[in-house]
Amino acid sequence: MDKPHHIFGRTREWNGLATFVTRPLEATQGAASLGVVSGRRRQGKSYLLQAVAEATGGMYFAATEATEAESLRLFAEALSRHTREFVETPFRDWNDAIAHMFRAISGKPTAVVIDEFPFLSKVSPALPSIIQRELGPGGSGRTSSVRLVLCGSAMSVMGGLLAGQAPLRGRAGLELVVQPFHHREAAEFWGITDPRLAALVHAVVGGTPAYRHEFTQGDSPTTIEDFDAWVIRTALNPQTPLFREARYLLAEESAIRDPALYHSVLAAIAAGNTTNGGIANFIGRKSDHITHPLNVLEDCALIAREPDVFRPARARYRIVEPLITFYEAVMRKRWAELEIHRAEQVWTTTRQTFLTQVAGPHFEALCRAFALESGYAAFPEQPSEVGSGTVNDPANRTQIEIDVVALAAQHPNSPRRIVSLGEAKWGEVIGHRHLDRLVRARALLRPMGYDTDSTVLALYGGAGFTEELTAAAAEDDRILLVDLDRLYS
Template identity: 75%
Template sequence: MIQKPERVFDRVREWQGLAGFVTPRRRTVVIPGATLGVVSGRRRQGKSFLLQALAEATDGMYFAATEATEAESLRLFTEALTRFTRQVVEIPFRDWNDAISYMFRAFSGRAVPLILDEFPFLCRASPALPSIIQRELGPGGSGGESVARLILCGSAMSVMGGLLSGQAPLRGRAGLELMIHPFRYRDAAEFWGVTDPRLAVLVHAIVGGTPAYRYEFTQGDVPESLDDFDSWVVRTVLNPQMPLFREARYLLAEESDIRDPALYHSVLAAIASGNATNGGIANYVGRRSDQITHPLTVLEDCALVRREPDLFRSGRARYRIVEPLITFYEAIMRRRWPELEIHRAETVWRAVRQTFQAQVVGPHFEALCRDFALDAGESVFGGQPAEIGAGVVPDPANRSQIEVDVVALAAQEPGRPRRILSLGEVKWGEVMGRHHLGRLARARELLEKKGYDTRDAVLTCYGGSGFSAELTAAADGDSRVALVGLDRLYG
């Protein structure tokens, strides 16, 4: 296995996948010819950094495309090939038909990665490029004479997602499909060097697990303590002189499928304000529900928004912004943008800090608790969850509804009721008490009547501000009650 460089933080599984694609250790059948890998992920996640490290470790070729015409891109690609192979291309490439054919033949005896980064830029100028690659990888193509490991990488999620889907030319051709995700919350805290769990939640609620924000976008500035957090927000994300200040706007502008930024910002603002259902978003934006279906689909394709189904009500769903920085921008910055641009960050932050706690940190903490539940497994719930989410339980007798923030379901077994492993309540800004446990118990009772298997369901309280003595006493010695505080969340 190719050794992962020390400068690459974490990304162990991603590196193993890339290394295994380049130099597979075990093969029952030898597959001749070049192979294709596709690496994708949202911007700033370290894809290029990872692939450059792979190219260096394997003596492979790395070419980063730019926004350019086809002629210029071919010229830059030719120069990169010449530098790498040390062989002059005697006849200039007329188009990508010549370039891809030459590339594969140039690596007929070298099983090394050939990385084409920012591949969507090339496709934009040359839409036929995926078809050309497909042909050369197919029977009779130049890829049959090569052992190259071609890796296509890009951040335009709508483009990269379409490369291998449906009737796309490259569908079925890839031997590697690798998605580079942001660091998960524990890894993000380690990456930022934040050891205080409460501070870790606050920082993650703004910058999430995006690696680039740690150094390139904040110049390595990390809050030293909880007391320094407010000052850190003012001097980084709310500072017009820092790259992080306009980043959320750029994330939306960089997506080619978004042609009406005003509408998309309004949709995101609706979600950030707590209007997470299709009807709620439509009312906030001032459009009919059917008029926001397309924007929501585009935002999902761009991996900026996620549709999360209600686990107890079929056909119901809520939308959640995936990138925390966009939530922070829409809920906090966008409304006060003129003031922030003239360096009034301290005044603005004092005015919106409560909004930050309620609309940003609270919902974000819920998402972190669902991540915790996904990993908790048998140690907490007595079984491995197959599905994690949230759900609403109707309570007709009390003419109300019970929102369950964290639901852990076991795998569905044919002919048997769906087993609930855990029902969870999440509170960030208040001490949790016995009444929170009572709500969960009522939800468990109602779900049992609806036909769910709740015999072993663990009632879990996730508290960002701790638990009352009464609740702590109730949980002691009861295997069907669990308390998850910040220390346990990050433990």
């Protein structure tokens, strides 16, 4: 099943869906099968699933926020259009509807997509159990060719469908999470060839496809000199949908019931307070009082908890969606001014904040992604884990923050090998003093039980490197310099 030309990227996702919906009946013992597709909003899930349904002659049903009775009526109409058979008796409930769907579709494997499934399960909590029953022994799905795909953007709901003691746990033959575009894909999607410009744009809008056309009307910065003007006419412009998008991302999550508290937590993280204690101090709460909002934000896939690779009990939190970081760091405190179209004045006074609180940390995240994906192209072996870490330096009574730590797979009865230690700087030319910090950290880690014999010292420079460091790297293969061109190559 060839991917349509109008779908950019998503080859891996398309192949996974194509394999699932075209799986022969004998492979499923003549029974229906279930797939679950999730992902944050605006990632193109519906666009992708509509194309899959069209390519296979399947059925696509997009649920809406409605009562159970109206949803059943709309589902019956969609099913009738697909099967070309009129549903004579209205469905009394989802017991009737799901059983009828499985019985009505037989023959070749047929995709049936139910999009925005959380809208249905919210007003009909028994729906997952009903689907589970019909897929199980004696259910109508045992003799059906339906390849049922449930899709939704409410990550807390979709994540719970197959978790723990959930009714559908163990029933899914496909579990697909549609992620934002990788930074290289995003640059190609936006039509940007300058890596510095691509990194700056990605720090604002990330890899969300919808922000390219629907939310900015196709407005893409043409040169690095156009970046500031582009920010002013798109992200900071009250007349564009992108302006309020970060607020809506939070409001759309049903699990978030106190937006003020959650915005304060996100603002704390965006300002660089990334530990539990730092966040609590920033918002004026006790540490144990913010455990719940942090868990909710993590369940909603708006933040990620990233343990210190050298001290796993200590963790830092990172905002997953770049647009939310941009909003909290740049827009939220100046919202009143932005609403009266003073974007140019606001950006002039907050641009440095953007570079230090948004672009800098975002660049570090891109460097960690590079280290994980590059593997043998950059290092002697493939890292199995990449993160950041802190090394205690007792002699100097300080701590060394390592932006990019790449670890090899753990082998029994042997020390953990450190593939690479890395320093990332967005706006600062990297020189020998940055290298010396990594050398010191490597020396401190050896007596802590780590294998550092082949550790590569990587320096990631958004503003370049000194001539002395470049010369040193040319003579030592254990010094790796990664500039923006390599990051995007």
